Amino acid sequence: MTDARAHDHDAATTDARAIALQAAVDLFRAERFAEAEAACRAVIAADPDCGAAWERLAFTCDRLGRPAEAMAYFEEAIRRLNNPAQAHHNLAVLLHQQGETDAALSQYRRAIEAGCDDPLLHSNFGCLLRDLGQMQSSADQLARAVAADPTLAHAQSNLGVTLCLQARAAEGLPHLRLATVLSPDWRVGWSNLLLCLNYADDLSPDQIAAAHRLYGRRFGRDAIETAAAVTATAPSPPVGGDRDPQRRLRVGLVSPDLRQHSVAYFLEPLLQAHRPEQVSYIAYACQGRADQVTERLRRVVDGWRSIEHLSDHDAAAMVRADAIDVLIDLAGHTAHNRLGLFALRPAPVQMTYLGYPNTTGLDAIDWRITDRWADPPGLTEQWHSERLLRLPDGFLCYRPRADGPAVVAPPVDATGGITFATFNQLAKVSSRALTLWGRILDAVPGSRLLIKGPAFADAATRTAFAARLGASPLAAHDVQLLPPVADEHEHLSAYGQVDIALDTTPYGGTTTTCEALWMGVPVITLAGAA
Numbered sequence: 001m002t003d004a005r006a007h008d009h010d011a012a013t014t015d016a017r018a019i020a021l022q023a024a025v026d027l028f029r030a031e032r033f034a035e036a037e038a039a040c041r042a043v044i045a046a047d048p049d050c051g052a053a054w055e056r057l058a059f060t061c062d063r064l065g066r067p068a069e070a071m072a073y074f075e076e077a078i079r080r081l082n083n084p085a086q087a088h089h090n091l092a093v094l095l096h097q098q099g100e101t102d103a104a105l106s107q108y109r110r111a112i113e114a115g116c117d118d119p120l121l122h123s124n125f126g127c128l129l130r131d132l133g134q135m136q137s138s139a140d141q142l143a144r145a146v147a148a149d150p151t152l153a154h155a156q157s158n159l160g161v162t163l164c165l166q167a168r169a170a171e172g173l174p175h176l177r178l179a180t181v182l183s184p185d186w187r188v189g190w191s192n193l194l195l196c197l198n199y200a201d202d203l204s205p206d207q208i209a210a211a212h213r214l215y216g217r218r219f220g221r222d223a224i225e226t227a228a229a230v231t232a233t234a235p236s237p238p239v240g241g242d243r244d245p246q247r248r249l250r251v252g253l254v255s256p257d258l259r260q261h262s263v264a265y266f267l268e269p270l271l272q273a274h275r276p277e278q279v280s281y282i283a284y285a286c287q288g289r290a291d292q293v294t295e296r297l298r299r300v301v302d303g304w305r306s307i308e309h310l311s312d313h314d315a316a317a318m319v320r321a322d323a324i325d326v327l328i329d330l331a332g333h334t335a336h337n338r339l340g341l342f343a344l345r346p347a348p349v350q351m352t353y354l355g356y357p358n359t360t361g362l363d364a365i366d367w368r369i370t371d372r373w374a375d376p377p378g379l380t381e382q383w384h385s386e387r388l389l390r391l392p393d394g395f396l397c398y399r400p401r402a403d404g405p406a407v408v409a410p411p412v413d414a415t416g417g418i419t420f421a422t423f424n425q426l427a428k429v430s431s432r433a434l435t436l437w438g439r440i441l442d443a444v445p446g447s448r449l450l451i452k453g454p455a456f457a458d459a460a461t462r463t464a465f466a467a468r469l470g471a472s473p474l475a476a477h478d479v480q481l482l483p484p485v486a487d488e489h490e491h492l493s494a495y496g497q498v499d500i501a502l503d504t505t506p507y508g509g510t511t512t513t514c515e516a517l518w519m520g521v522p523v524i525t526l527a528g529a530a
Contacts, residue, residue: 021040074087257334284338286338
């Protein structure tokens with residue numbers, strides 16, 4: 001799930017400045033960014049009012065991993081261009097990527113006011129609105145982009161994602177599938193599709209596994225070796241270390257979520273409890289946003305590498321130089337993953353763990369870490385390209401926050417009726433789940449159901465989902481839709497209103513389930529298919 005940079009506008013004149021600027025553009029497209037930067041600066045030195053050169057310099061600094069400079073140079077371009085609409089758009093994209101969502105929102109509005117009606121703008125704007133929780137407005141912007149240019153794979157994919165996050169997977173998946181047809185070599189589009197297949201309640205595990213294996217064939221080791229045979233640039237073999245059993249094992253962790261994120265919640269206690277005399281951890285951060293959790297994680301690993309702006313080949317070279325023995329993916333097909341790095345096989349042993357509930361589809365990943373409850377022996381091997389490494393006592397290490405609220409008495413003592421609830425994200429609330437929950441409430445007279453999730457911060461999404469409930473088996477029951485709350489402490493306190501939590505299906509809860517159990521609320525889940 002990502003935004004895309006707008007196409008820049010090249011100068012149309014044929015004077016020396018335009019020729020020099022075109023040279024900078026050509027260097028940029030050849031990914032010779034340091035030379036492109038020098039060429040842009042030469043044009044600016046000769047003509048400081050050349051807005052197109054400032055804009056190209058901004059693009060180049062962004063690719064060189066210097067976003068603060070890039071933002072300043074987009075501002076310079078805006079001041080000098082006769083029509084700065086696209087520069088506003090490009091600055092908005094960069095601000096969004098840096099997490100400055102309010103500033104990005106302002107820039108999108110300025111781009112629209114300046115007359116930009118590019119379908120890509122509406123697509124990128126839709127992505128920002130989704131991140132801001134404005135789900136229906138996001139869907140509207142993305143639908144506008146698709147209507148203007150049905151061939152825009154970025155818009156098709158992100159419209160599909162937004163619809164899935166509104167619990168509309170049946171509507172979203174056709175857009176996601178079309179995106180992979182329109183842009184078959186766009187890995188992000190494929191990952192968006194595979195992630196959202198987990199929400200579908202009308203697909204079999206065999207069908208979902210087949211889609212992941214198709215990804216593996218398109219982007220896996222065989223595809224890379226075929227390309228290498230054409231270009232004569234085969235990836236280097238993994239380095240690894242020697243086989244001395246007494247030396248420390250070098251383990252690499254690849255993740256975009258080394259920050260305030262559910263992945264970090266489960267990872268941090270493992271790292272803090274590891275034996276440093278036996279294992280050395282190197283973190284490879286794929287996403288630049290940092291917070292207090294990031295700083296804590298930095299302190300418990302032996303090395304920290306930022307690979308956000310590195311190509312897969314350059315990141316693989318870094319892993320080899322670090323002589324990593326075991327490289328572990330913590331994202332799967334979630335946002336900002338670096339599965340392309342794993343396909344290059346930079347480490348002798350490669351694993352996937354924690355961040356994704358399914359196979360990656362890549363033969364280059366040897367193991368998927370799980371347990372006998374999530375993957376009962378003999379039942380799920382056929383759906384994985386990896387071998388399954390089952391930890392004996394569970395694959396999750398959940399550590400609740402130290403200042404969490406106290407567990408309270410079940411509310412049935414005061415209300416006289418059972419309160420069921422699900423606090424999973426709305427995308428997981430399938431039609432199958434609604435049917436099952438309706439049967440449960442039918443069997444428990446006087447019961448009610450609370451459904452809480454981030455998507456309900458958007459009034460239009462809440463209204464549409466309420467209408468869907470009116471046509472579901474829950475129509476005759478007391479169902480309340482609760483918006484998200486201000487912070488995690490308040491979120492955990494909300495379990496004081498709940499007697500029994502109901503898991504979603506086919507995509508079950510993980511963090512949400514652990515939170516419910518920690519707050520003293522039992523969880524009813526479903527093993528296998530309904």
